[in-house]
Amino acid sequence: MSYLAKTQAATSATGAIALADGTVFLGHGAGAAGVRTGELCFNTAITGYQEILTDPSYASQIVLFTFPHIGNVGTNDEDHEESSEPGSHAARGAIFREPITAPSNWRSTNTFDSWLKKRGIAGLFGVDTRAITRLIREKGMQKAAICHQPDGNIDLDALIEAARAWEGLETADLAADVDTGADFENSESLWLPETGYGHLDKPAFHVVVVDFGVKKNILRNLANVGIRATVVNGDASFEDIAALKPDGIVFSNGPGDPAATIKRSGDMIRAVIDSGLPILGICLGHQLLALALGAKTMKMAQGHHGANHPVKDLSTGKVEIVSMNHGFTVDPATLPTGVEESHRSLFDGTNSGLAVKDRPIISVQHHPEASPGPQDSFYLFQRFADLMTQHRAGK
């Protein structure tokens, strides 16, 4: 460690981020005190920090926000908390440039700082977020340890050691840790400024959502196109699912390495594919579907995390701006015959969706439910409902 790092740590710093390669950034701590390890990524969204940090797909990750002002609209209990459980169910750490200002929003009920504490998320501000982003851009996402040490007594060597000792995301079936456990139903629909969350009274369809860490806004978007959902966890067998007599199946988003989760859920997913039921896969669900169909997934260098990513729907030629959060990707060269690439990222050409020829099976790598982010991809939920309509009509 450098002399400068040591003296700064001894004087004013109350927080730090250390990388496994020994790089250290000192700053000021916020939120929960203590040390958290995980994969460090950057997110380019400029709104929606509450939704981002509660997304279960961020389990075992530390999110650096490239947008400098995070926390200034405070937090509220109603807004899109994508998972209800605090702790390891979502992001472990948050890094931002500027100090948190007093909340300025009519809906705010809590400061960002005390919300971070409540969720068990360690925060760090006052570091050069652009330098860290450039480092990730050049070297890829990093094994890291973040700490908030209110008394300033930071042990940087121990922090670097913690970053090195962290086991990493590859081969980790993290979805098993974040699913909701007990089955539940959803009929809640999307939030509107005038009326708050809505309710689906007369469902046209009933689907089973296999929960690998499902974001609540997926369930609400389904309700908005007439779909009631029963949520079951990723350990469910095909027989459990079939007994619920669904019109279709959704494989949800979730954290960790799809190649690890497929070992636990592969038999069920393959049986669902063979059943002929309409299927929608989202993010981890898309990757699991691809694996079950015979394709391969791989780790990305930087991944995609933001709410401003252009994606092309190859069936219509339309470009949509989407919400993204993934660090693994489907290798389109490995898609078997009959499985077509349906969407592609216009940032780097990576795969962003698939469709099975002449079968009611679609999936996307991005987040059609937004939360946060643009709503350009809401149409996918209707596309899924249309597949169920056709399936019912025997087409």
Ligand SMILES: NC(=O)CC[C@H](N)C(=O)O
């Ligand atoms: N949002 C997700 O479902 C993420 C999928 C997977 N864990 C990845 O990082 O690629």
